[in-house]
Amino acid sequence: MVNSSKGQKQALDLNCLTIKELEKHAAVMMDKQTRDYYNEGADSGSTLLENIEAYAKYRIRPRVLRDISQIDTSASIFGFRNSFPLGVAPTAMQCLAHQDGEIATARACKEMRVIMGLSSFATSTLEAVAEASGDIPNVLQLYLFEERDHSRKLIARAKKAGYKAVFLTVDTPMLGRRNLEIRNQFKLPRHLKIANFDEDTNSDASATVMDGTGSSSEPQGGKKSEATSSTRRQSSAGYHDGERRHPPSGPITFHTHAANPTLSWERDIAWLKKEAAPMEVWVKGIATAEDALLAVHHSVDGIVVSNHGGRQLNGALATLDALPEVVAAVGGKIPVHVDGGVRHGTDIFKALALGADFVWIGRPVLWGLAYKGQQGVELCLKLLADEFRLCMGLAGTIKVEDINKDYLVKMDRSGFISRL
Numbered sequence: 001m002v003n004s005s006k007g008q009k010q011a012l013d014l015n016c017l018t019i020k021e022l023e024k025h026a027a028v029m030m031d032k033q034t035r036d037y038y039n040e041g042a043d044s045g046s047t048l049l050e051n052i053e054a055y056a057k058y059r060i061r062p063r064v065l066r067d068i069s070q071i072d073t074s075a076s077i078f079g080f081r082n083s084f085p086l087g088v089a090p091t092a093m094q095c096l097a098h099q100d101g102e103i104a105t106a107r108a109c110k111e112m113r114v115i116m117g118l119s120s121f122a123t124s125t126l127e128a129v130a131e132a133s134g135d136i137p138n139v140l141q142l143y144l145f146e147e148r149d150h151s152r153k154l155i156a157r158a159k160k161a162g163y164k165a166v167f168l169t170v171d172t173p174m175l176g177r178r179n180l181e182i183r184n185q186f187k188l189p190r191h192l193k194i195a196n197f198d199e200d201t202n203s204d205a206s207a208t209v210m211d212g213t214g215s216s217s218e219p220q221g222g223k224k225s226e227a228t229s230s231t232r233r234q235s236s237a238g239y240h241d242g243e244r245r246h247p248p249s250g251p252i253t254f255h256t257h258a259a260n261p262t263l264s265w266e267r268d269i270a271w272l273k274k275e276a277a278p279m280e281v282w283v284k285g286i287a288t289a290e291d292a293l294l295a296v297h298h299s300v301d302g303i304v305v306s307n308h309g310g311r312q313l314n315g316a317l318a319t320l321d322a323l324p325e326v327v328a329a330v331g332g333k334i335p336v337h338v339d340g341g342v343r344h345g346t347d348i349f350k351a352l353a354l355g356a357d358f359v360w361i362g363r364p365v366l367w368g369l370a371y372k373g374q375q376g377v378e379l380c381l382k383l384l385a386d387e388f389r390l391c392m393g394l395a396g397t398i399k400v401e402d403i404n405k406d407y408l409v410k411m412d413r414s415g416f417i418s419r420l
């Protein structure tokens with residue numbers, strides 16, 4: 001048994017001492033459809049890989065003889081003291097990994113004092129997750145549906161259940177091309193449900209989650225003609241009748257219930273802020289200084305620098321490489337978080353040194369869930385919390401606020417080192 005910084009006791013799992021080992025153990029627990037869906041990135045997967053590799057370009061400058069006997073790893077989020085500056089990013093359909101799905105994740109988060117984001121494509125209801133979270137604040141990830149009434153209902157339920165914030169995902173106006181999903185004809189198994197959709201829209205339990213072609217009949221890239229775009233809306237996201245929108249019928253797909261190519265700063269952020277108040281409204285999926293400035297201009301409460309774990313635009317910048325320009329543009333006006341490729345405690349330290357206030361992890365939690373349900377998620381969080389604490393101490397920092405760019409250098413391909 002080992003003692004963590006919070007005094008919780010948890011047995012070390014000698015078979016699984018790193019996130020890399022967790023990934024390996026999880027791989028054999030999942031069927032091929034699930035493993036491919038969780039693990040793959042868009043297209044060649046280069047952005048997924050670069051999210052991870054970007055961390056290796058930075059090296060830590062440790063300071064010594066600093067009395068690090070009292071390390072406080074905690075970080076504040078929505079007025080809550082999170083045990084370390086990391087949260088569980090929203091990932092869809094966690095019941096694919098383990099029968100207890102999001103509820104197991106929420107219980108593990110409660111145990112480890114870590115915040116969790118719930119996907120709008122969750123396989124557990126947002127009320128049940130809030131209940132399982134106890135005193136840990138809840139965040140709901142949103143796709144803004146073309147069917148506004150559905151979004152309105154979801155937001156009202158989140159408010160009622162005490163959610164503190166919504167994270168509007170903005171990097172998915174279309175679904176990225178994931179070739180293994182297409183080849184496997186990925187479907188949600190019959191016994192699972194997208195839990196927060198209305199019963200009537202969810203009546204086809206064999207819901208196809210992807211439509212199998214990435215973007216169906218739409219031409220890839222280029223400007224869509226009005227005719228093409230309205231055809232798409234009719235065929236996959238319900239149909240328009242003047243200003244009235246009718247709910248789509250048939251199986252739930254990302255295209256019918258999430259992909260919304262019409263979203264814009266001017267109209268939709270204002271609508272969401274009004275609708276979601278008093279919950280905070282964050283945007284998840286910012287990757288440039290320009291959009292960060294727009295986010296501040298439109299009074300969002302915070303930003304998550306993200307490329308959806310390399311599942312959307314392949315060839316986009318790794319999130320750690322996009323972070324500095326976003327941090328500079330925001331200039332401390334609102335919090336800046338980052339996700340993508342965090343696999344070590346030292347990665348958390350590096351992201352904070354580059355100006356992030358907090359990081360989120362996606363796949364490692366899914367691997368924990370697949371490995372051992374709640375216990376596996378706790379293990380995942382504990383490995384990262386312990387590694388982060390050790391990194392803080394060995395680098396000579398005792399508070400999260402101490403971590404800044406003086407602790408980092410960047411090394412280029414030829415080994416040339418530069419101060420930040």
Ligand SMILES: Cc1cc2nc3c(=O)[nH]c(=O)nc-3n(C[C@H](O)[C@H](O)[C@H](O)COP(=O)(O)O)c2cc1C
Nearest residue numbers: 038089090091092119169308309340341361362363
């Ligand atoms: C299987 C899977 C499902 C995801 N589902 C969602 C989702 O429903 N909504 C969302 O905003 N992001 C979703 N994401 C993106 C994550 O929130 C997060 O941005 C990403 O996983 C971070 O990268 P990482 O997996 O390298 O940690 C998903 C990611 C994965 C791997």
Ligand SMILES: O=C(O)C(=O)c1ccccc1
Nearest residue numbers: 092121209210254308311
């Ligand atoms: O897989 C994803 O990355 C994702 O965000 C998603 C969510 C719901 C349905 C399909 C895809």
